[in-house]
């Protein structure tokens with residue numbers, strides 16, 4: 001056997017021994033996917049802060065999607081397919097997610113959802129609900145669920161900055177803190193709304209390998225970043241990318257966030 005062949009075999013043996021961590025395991029044959037996940041926060045008549053998209057701007061996004069043959073699909077459809085548990089989403093699929101549970105979801109977004117009839121996934125942090133003045137109330141979230149067009153999922157318990165908390169807390173205290181932030185919203189969302197919150201939006205888009213492993217332990221099957229690209233079959237389930245949309249994202253800027261015509265593998 002040549003020296004090169006011996007070397008190749010040795011490398012293959014080494015690679016073969018490296019098992020992916022359980023959080024990184026994927027179905028044996030990764031599915032093609034062609035979808036962009038959009039992220040909104042607040043809606044209103046005027047841009048009060050950088051996270052507010054004017055309701056008229058959002059309506060123009062919906063019109064653009066409709067006119068150009070995009071289909072708004074539930075986030076669950078994309079996740080189920082990536083997990084090998086469901087059919088492929090249609091070509092040119094777009095997912096609408098809305099983080100933070102702001103009151104304008106009811107006053108501004110809900111009328112448009114009823115008019116255009118599209119699915120939305122909300123990522124909320126339960127500590128704010130029926131508590132913070134800017135947030136929705138539990139009965140409003142129940143009303144949204146009854147429309148059949150909303151899914152409600154976890155954005156941790158109180159939206160911490162994990163980088164700051166890791167510096168502030170001891171290693172043990174940080175581990176307990178992370179466990180609480182991941183497990184409590186699942187318990188609360190089940191008891192308040194009867195939903196199984198097994199999807200997580202990373203607060204501030206902050207995640208790392210340790211947090212991913214912990215989120216997996218807490219029972220999450222998918223988690224979402226702010227990594228600004230379409231979803232591909234090679235993305236990690238607990239770091240699926242989303243596009244943060246702001247009010248100035250219209251026309252070409254909006255179009256640039258939509259999925260390519262050729263599915264990514």
Ligand SMILES: [Zn+2]
Pocket residue numbers: 099100155159203204
């Ligand atoms: Zn947030």
